[in-house]
Structures are given as structure tokens and as C-alpha cells.
Amino acid sequence: MGHMLSVMCVCVCCSYEKIQKENCRSYFSALGRADFSVLSHGLDKKTILFNDAKDCLGISGVSLTSYQVEVLGNMACTLNPSYIQNSHPLILEKLKNCGDLSDSQITAVQSLLLSGNTAYGNPSTWNEQTVEQLSILAVYFKSDLCNTLSFNVRRKFFSVLRKQKIPMKKLRTFFTECNSESATVSNITAVTIADASFPFGFNSTQFDLYLDIAVLQNNLAAITEKVVDTSFQTIILNKLNQIYPSGLNDGVLQLLGSTSRVATIDDISKWNITIIDTLSSLMDSNGGLWEPEKSKAVIMRYLSMGNRSLGSAEINAVGSNICTLNISVLENINAESLKEVLFPDLSSCTIEQKSALYITANTSFSNQRSKAYYQIMRPYLGKTIIHIHRNTKHTQV
Structure with a gap:
């Protein structure tokens, strides 16, 4: 990332007008290796850069050749859907490097893949090798595309994405769009949970029915690490509340991860957050963003249980969530x-x-x-x- 950023700084700071025409392709080839997510969300700079690239590469219309796509590189992340849908399929490889895509860009990616006119062929023929090749692009799949895939291919995609350590929000979106119940489901055991694709193949009703409370209690860390769907996470919390009716304790709370984010304010008011390690675990950004009111409730629950104030350890633990607190607490x-x-x-x-x-x-x-x-x-x-x-x-x- 550091190298990509330095390329961006050099190329953006150097005016295109100062580049000799015979050198412009080298200029944009270097720029194409940059991280375009560092640009502001405003369109002006991206539009100017692409207009300069069109001038250099002789781009007209919305269809880019493989050579033009290769030179543009990561600038593909800034293109509007028309270019994505009508350009050489090599553009898909460049889009793998994007930090994120807009909804309209995602629709274009799906349309291109559904057409079958790519190196990956018709989605109905995809196999485990295709899954490995497409990899991160799967975060942009919608149900229309997923419905053309076999269950085993979708499950493999979920396993591959999980290994990629992608943001929770994207993994959750894929699960929501592409999960479907398998032909056979049975009681959830430690072996079931150990499977890389768990809980893919269960719907929420089945997950609730087949997850025994004792199994949940004995495998809590493994389950919360793998479950990303909010309806499933709500089921987990409901079962934990049955086990601990007076409120979850430190040991349990430290294992919740992203499941903690679906708790209600009433749930949080009963949590026994007695040590700083628990507060740190709950505030860990890897679990996703907290809703402001819930974040405040967690921090205030910790402070109230020991009649504490915010010390340096607490401030470091809560991070940006300090901004959810009342001014009276900050004072x-x-x-x-x-x-x-x-x-x-x-x-x-x-x-x-x-x-x-x-x-x-x-x-x-x-x-x-x-x-x-x-x-x-x-x-x-x-x-x-x-x-x-x-x-x-x-x-x-």
C-alpha cells in the first residue's frame, strides 16, 4: 500500500500537460498501479485523470481494448458501469484490486459475468478452480448470479472469501445473497462447526432448531468467529440469554465478536463487564461498527459496574467510540x-x-x-x- 500511495502522489502531483505525448502511456501505466481509494470521493480529480487517459490512449466510446485496460490498471476502479460492461473482460482482473465498487458498478460486473463472455465462461459451468480464480470478486455477487451456481460452488466461494479476511459487512452480504439450505441438514456438532463453510447451507429456522445450547456453550468462540448473518447472531444471543439469565459474564462477552453488535440496549444493560480486557474485546473494530447508542451503553455499563471514570486504558480500548459518550462523561x-x-x-x-x-x-x-x-x-x-x-x-x- 505504501508503494501504491507513493506512485499516486507522484503521478497526481505531476501535471499531465507537462508529459510528452510519446511518454504518456508510461505515465498512465505507472498511475495504473496506484491505489485509487486514496482519492477523495469527489469526482473531479478522477474525471480529469480519466479524460487525460482517453486523450493519451485514443479512447472513444465506452468500449476499452485489452491493451487500454492493461494500461489503465487500477483506474478501472473509477470507471462508470458502461465501461465495465462493454470493455474487454480483462477489466474484471483489474476490478479485483478495488477497495470497493458502487452499486451500479456491481450491477455491471454481474451482467458481464452472467453473459458468459469472460475467461470464466458460463456461471452454470463454474467449479472449484473457477472459485479460486474469481476469488475476491465474489463479494459483489447478487442472488441473480448465485442462483445459477451449484450449492457446492457457492459454499466454496464462502470458504474462500472467509480466508481472504474481507470486511465483515462484505462477507455478510455474500452470505445473505448466496446462502441457501442444503438438501440435508442435521444437528450441529463440533465437527459441523469445524467445517470451513459453516454455517452455509442452514437457514435461520434450521440454525435455531439444530444448534443445541450445550454445543453452543462448548464451542462459542468457533461459532461466533464463523457466523456473520445477523439473524443467526440474534439466535446465538437468545440462546446465551437462556443460559445466563442474569446477564452474560466477562468470559462469554470476550468471545462474542461481531455477534455483540446485534444485542439490544436491554441486553447490554445486563452484561457483567467487569474488566478492561472485556471492554477491549467488545470495542475491537474487527467485530464491525457499533451503533452509537449501543457503544455508549457498553462503555457506560463498564464504568458503572466499578464506579469508574475513563482512564488512559479505557480511552485506548474504546478508540473512536469515545465520540458516542456524553460531554459530562468526557469532562x-x-x-x-x-x-x-x-x-x-x-x-x-x-x-x-x-x-x-x-x-x-x-x-x-x-x-x-x-x-x-x-x-x-x-x-x-x-x-x-x-x-x-x-x-x-x-x-x-
Whole structure:
């Protein structure tokens, strides 16, 4: 990623007008190796780059040759659906490098694959080798495409995607779009859970029926690691609530992973979050984003159980979720705690929240030299302007 970013910086900063025509293809070939996700979401820069590329490569219309696709490289990630659907199928290989695609781009990818006019052939003929070749593109499959695939091929896709360590949201989308019950299902055992494709092939009714409470309790970590569908996760929580009617304990909570995100506020109010390790596990971003109110409920439940305030360990554990807390809670953070928290993620905090934290941070770091002080204080600034005059810091809001 670092190399890709450096290429992007060099190519974007160098004006296309300064490139000699005979060298422009080398210019765009280098640019095509860049990570286009680092560009802003605004279309202007991407449009300008592609217009320059069209001029260089003699592109007219919406059909790109294999050579043009090869030169454009990762710029394919910025193309509108018409180009994706009408260009040489090599474009699919370039789209594998994209951080994400828009809904309209995804529709174009599916249409191209359904046409059968690609190196992968008709989807009805796909096998395990095709699965390995398509790999990450499967995150964009919709039910129309999945319905043309055999059950075993869909299950293999799910296993391959899981190994790719893709974001939970994308894996969940594939499961929702492509899962269907298999011809035979039976009681869920440790052997069933160990299968790489589990719980593919179960619908939510079957999952509820065949998952025994004792099996869940004895295999909780393995189950929560593999289950991504929210309806299945809700079933898991409901069963755990039967086992622990007075509320889930630390040991259980640390194993929930993304399943914790489907808990209700009422569920969270009963959780026994007594140690910092449990709070860290629940706030781990690998489990997905928390809804703000739920995040606040988890943090406040931990604080209330020990009559605690937010110390440095807690601030580090909750990360960006600190921005879900009330200002009154943030105002109780002491200066010593902030000294041990460098560069907190306050990107989603309101100006009022940043202002409350700024007052404490200013006390924590007021003895820093001017340059270091400004760098440390940047996360807290918001619209606050820091004026540094010699060794004296003044603030103006």
C-alpha cells in the first residue's frame, strides 16, 4: 500500500500537460498501479485523470481494448458501469484490486459475468478452480448470479472469501445473497462447526432448531468467529440469554465478536463487564461498527459496574467510540489520563465533544514545545485555532 500511495502522489502531483505525448502511456501505466481509494470521493480529480487517459490512449466510446485496460490498471476502479460492461473482460482482473465498487458498478460486473463472455465462461459451468480464480470478486455477487451456481460452488466461494479476511459487512452480504439450505441438514456438532463453510447451507429456522445450547456453550468462540448473518447472531444471543439469565459474564462477552453488535440496549444493560480486557474485546473494530447508542451503553455499563471514570486504558480500548459518550462523561477525564493517550481518534466527535476534551488536553500537554504541542493537540482542535507565540499558547474559538 505504501508503494501504491507513493506512485499516486507522484503521478497526481505531476501535471499531465507537462508529459510528452510519446511518454504518456508510461505515465498512465505507472498511475495504473496506484491505489485509487486514496482519492477523495469527489469526482473531479478522477474525471480529469480519466479524460487525460482517453486523450493519451485514443479512447472513444465506452468500449476499452485489452491493451487500454492493461494500461489503465487500477483506474478501472473509477470507471462508470458502461465501461465495465462493454470493455474487454480483462477489466474484471483489474476490478479485483478495488477497495470497493458502487452499486451500479456491481450491477455491471454481474451482467458481464452472467453473459458468459469472460475467461470464466458460463456461471452454470463454474467449479472449484473457477472459485479460486474469481476469488475476491465474489463479494459483489447478487442472488441473480448465485442462483445459477451449484450449492457446492457457492459454499466454496464462502470458504474462500472467509480466508481472504474481507470486511465483515462484505462477507455478510455474500452470505445473505448466496446462502441457501442444503438438501440435508442435521444437528450441529463440533465437527459441523469445524467445517470451513459453516454455517452455509442452514437457514435461520434450521440454525435455531439444530444448534443445541450445550454445543453452543462448548464451542462459542468457533461459532461466533464463523457466523456473520445477523439473524443467526440474534439466535446465538437468545440462546446465551437462556443460559445466563442474569446477564452474560466477562468470559462469554470476550468471545462474542461481531455477534455483540446485534444485542439490544436491554441486553447490554445486563452484561457483567467487569474488566478492561472485556471492554477491549467488545470495542475491537474487527467485530464491525457499533451503533452509537449501543457503544455508549457498553462503555457506560463498564464504568458503572466499578464506579469508574475513563482512564488512559479505557480511552485506548474504546478508540473512536469515545465520540458516542456524553460531554459530562468526557469532562470527567483527568489530565493525567490524557497524557498517556497520544493521537486519539476523535474524527467522529462533535465540536462540543472536542472542546470538552481540548480543555483537559491543554492542561495535559501545556509544557510541550510549540511544534510538539500543536501536533499532539491536533485531534482535539475542531474549529479551534491554536496560536503559538514563542513558548506561550493561546486559544481562540
